[in-house]
Amino acid sequence: MRKIFLSIALTLAVSPSFAQWAGKEYVVEEDAQVLEKLDEWQDLKLGFFVHWGAYSVEGLCESWPVVSEDVEWLTPHENLKEFREHYFDLPKQFNPTKFDPAKWANLASDMGAKYFVFTTKHHDGFTMWDTKQTDYKITNPEYPYAHAKYADITGSLFDAMRKKDMMIGAYISKPDWHSPYYWSPSFESPGRNVNYKIERHPDWWKKYTDFFYNQVEELMTNYGDVDILWLDGAWADKANRGQDMGMDRVGAMCREKQPGIMVVDRWVGGRWENYRTPEQHIPAEAEAIPWETCMTVNCCFSYRFEESVETNVKEARDLTHKLIDIVSKGGNLLLNLGASPEGWFNKAEVEVVEDMGAWLKLNGKAIYSTRAVEPYAEANVRYTQSKDGKKVYAIVMLEEGEQPEKAMLSGCLVAKDAVITDVATGKQVTFSQQGNSTLVDMPKKKGTAQYAVAFEISKVEKMAGKSFGKSQAAIDADNRNL
Structure with a gap:
């Protein structure tokens, strides 16, 4: 494989300390099926991204409140241990009775999106499909939504989006803060990283990487055609504390199960980052490699209750201009809405993406393909x-x-x-x-x-x-x- 060495300046919403992830090597993929898929993906221009999980019950900043890090975008809890117990019990309150995957697919189509990326599992480990690897999942019989028509939320969404001819992307976090083999109960969990020394407990780490591999394999095997494996949690990488996730093994399995799938081990670089994903940021210049900006409609990726986001929702004109600017530089826009505890989205956010979609319906020839x-x-x-x-x-x-x-x-x-x-x-x-x-x-x-x-x-x-x-x-x- 030929290699391109680039210095990519990324603005990362979660932590400015991640400047260490900039400047990673980009490897030009030579698999003909992947290149064909990348070319098709570059035609699509606009993707619909949704963060949804038990954290939406309280409108929290995704999984992040359980982390003890002194950063400006988190409000620390006086008793973090007590809060974590409360947080990890939120699935007992998560009952999205208004969830209708067909309605989501209609919204994606109305906004002009051509591909869909869904958070099948965020860093907190709560799994939005019927995994066999853990009981911390939406289909756990002890949780209120387990017996609903669309209980396997990931499967129902992927099916609905395919009916709208969407490319399908499965977001999954590499770290899992609920797993005892990532955050061992034997030790405190001071930050986002694994909380033990891997070299002293290689058996724990193997159990964790096998768990991750098995969950990805489920998504690749049981949920139809998947076009994108969108990996988050770049700190779970062998360059950081030896957190080797075995990406060659994972990537090879994905390509065997889903020929041509694009793997996006974001911010890590190398063979398994088929395209770049600047976050909440549009590069100043055109990039020579495939890329997408992932950006929120309001201030945040996860759901915020209506009264707290009304002043932060981007205007439809602004979103349209951002899309035009991104496309002119050769990129895609992956536009995020956070879903509510009931299973829908804030009214103001829906209105602006639909207005952007109205412009695209008339002018899409200058954008798509x-x-x-x-x-x-x-x-x-x-x-x-x-x-x-x-x-x-x-x-x-x-x-x-x-x-x-x-x-x-x-x-x-x-x-x-x-x-x-x-x-x-x-x-x-x-x-x-x-x-x-x-x-x-x-x-x-x-x-x-x-x-x-x-x-x-x-x-x-x-x-x-x-x-x-x-x-x-x-x-x-x-x-x-x-």
């Missing part, structure tokens, strides 16, 4: 190109109430015999050449359509002063030869 093209961005304009490299899309992002008469495409010289159309309507628009730039007449828009105006340009002579026309296949070939 496109690739990056220099100069990517200039002022309020973003560029994309068709995969065959024959057409360019210029997307003019507008602020509320903004209705300019014309837009200057400073990085794009349109051929005199070209045709420019408004993507949303298919109507031809008038343009003129201005030196090495193009001046385009702007159509008037209202409502969600006014977030941005996308133009399809049939023929371009120059982009940012360079001759245009190199196909994506040629660009990909160049990248593989780096």
Whole structure:
């Protein structure tokens, strides 16, 4: 395998101390099925990400309140031991009686998402499928939701999303704070890491890695076609305290069970990080490797009760602009909503993603199945190109109430015999050449359509002063030869 060495600056929501995970090596995968899947995934552009678990009962910051770390985004508990006992009992209150996987799938489709990633298990170890490895699971007969129609939540969601032709991603945490072989009851648990010395207790660590392997194998075996294994908890890595999760073994099993599956051992680098996942952050420049930004609609990944998030929900215009910016740089957006204890989402968050979806329904041709093209961005304009490299899309992002008469495409010289159309309507628009730039007449828009105006340009002579026309296949070939 050829290797690309990159210094990736990641902004990580969970801890600024994770700067140590930046600058990891990226290995260009040579498995033809994986490369084909990666190419298809890069066509999709928008994913629907959901954090959901027993922590949503109290609107907690996912699993993190059980960790004793002095970080600014956690409120410490005076009696952490007592709180942990309370926390790990939350599944006894978790009864999402309003959960309807078909309704979730409809929302994903309405927002314009093309793939779905679900937290099958977060760091607290509570498993949202019918695992045979632990009783700490949604289908435990002692828990109230165990006998519901959709008790195997992961399976019901994956089935519903496939009916909408979604790619399926299984998020699972590598660390498991409920497992006695990760957090041994023999010792205190001062932080997120394994709480014993692995070299002194190799039998415990083997039991833990076998447990993890077996849970992943269940997901790969019993839940239909899975396209992405999305791994979280980068600190569970052999480079940190010897926490070797046996990723070669895990990855090989996944590829045997699910040929072509993309494995995302995020922030770790190497063979099993098929694409990069900056968190709550959009890179300043286009990246040469596959990547997605995972980002929340409000301030947090997990559910927050309505009154605490209303002022933090991103506006639909802002989300749309973020998506456009990400796509222009060659990335995907994995957009997260946290589900409520009842099994739905905050009204304000649903409204903004549906509004973004309304814009995509009209302008998706400039987003889906496109690739990056220099100069990517200039002022309020973003560029994309068709995969065959024959057409360019210029997307003019507008602020509320903004209705300019014309837009200057400073990085794009349109051929005199070209045709420019408004993507949303298919109507031809008038343009003129201005030196090495193009001046385009702007159509008037209202409502969600006014977030941005996308133009399809049939023929371009120059982009940012360079001759245009190199196909994506040629660009990909160049990248593989780096």
